[in-house]
Amino acid sequence: MNFYVDTHAHIYHEDFIKDYDDMLHRCEEQRIGKIFMPNVDHTSIDRMMELESRSPQTCYAMMGLHPCSVKKDFERELYTVETWLGKRKFAAVGEIGTDLYWDKTFWEQQVEAFNVQVAWAKKYVLPIVIHCRESLDETIALVEKVQDGRLTGIFHCYGGTTAQAERITKLGFLLGIGGVATFKNGGLDAMLEAVSLEHMVLETDSPYLAPVPHRGKRNEPSYIPLVARKIADVKRMPVEEVETMTTKNALALFNPA
16 A cells, blocks of 8 residues: 555635645645545535545545534534435545534534434444544543444544543544644654554645644645654654555545445
8 A cells, every 4th residue: 555545634625726636636746545525514515525526536525514513503414414424425424523612602512413423423334533622531531422332433633642542542543643743832742652553544634734844834635744754753663654554544444445
């Protein structure tokens, strides 16, 4: 498996409309073989599905409701997600989870939406991709309650401690490592050193959180090797080993066609 996988990229975002083909070409140059796209809400579905149909061997869609889109009408949004999950196969149920960074108003609704979507993941035998900004401990606890051996997935944009990582890996989940790992104040070096590579996958969260030296600019999947290099440096191993293991982990989880 001589290629990288970006397990989390919003390449349907308007920031990519003008240079989507060029962006994919740069991915080819950097050997980014597969890109997994998390859904946000009903507004992102059409563009995401269009990109998957344009690049079916590279781009794979997930289906879910992002916690920041959980508002008063979240049940209507969930109905749309449920309808799509019943229509066809997706790579995962995602991105789902909780968020206490932007707005704490709809916490109870976020938890309800998360649990509903977890049940769908079990029904359709799909992994889940979890967003948990400023709510990592709360979200780990939610997963601990519903883990019955049938759940797998990724804690996306992992930024927690080694102890939190150990709780997550005991649940059978992977850690999504992205650009934050390259930040001088990212605080992930100790965790990266302590946790086995078998529990990690690579991601960009494009167009957000670009790694150094592109921090502050638009992120894109072709920057994945920069994250891999950081992990390799911290763990004092060849970058090729990071590439091979994280790609193996991603493909085993998503099982793309």
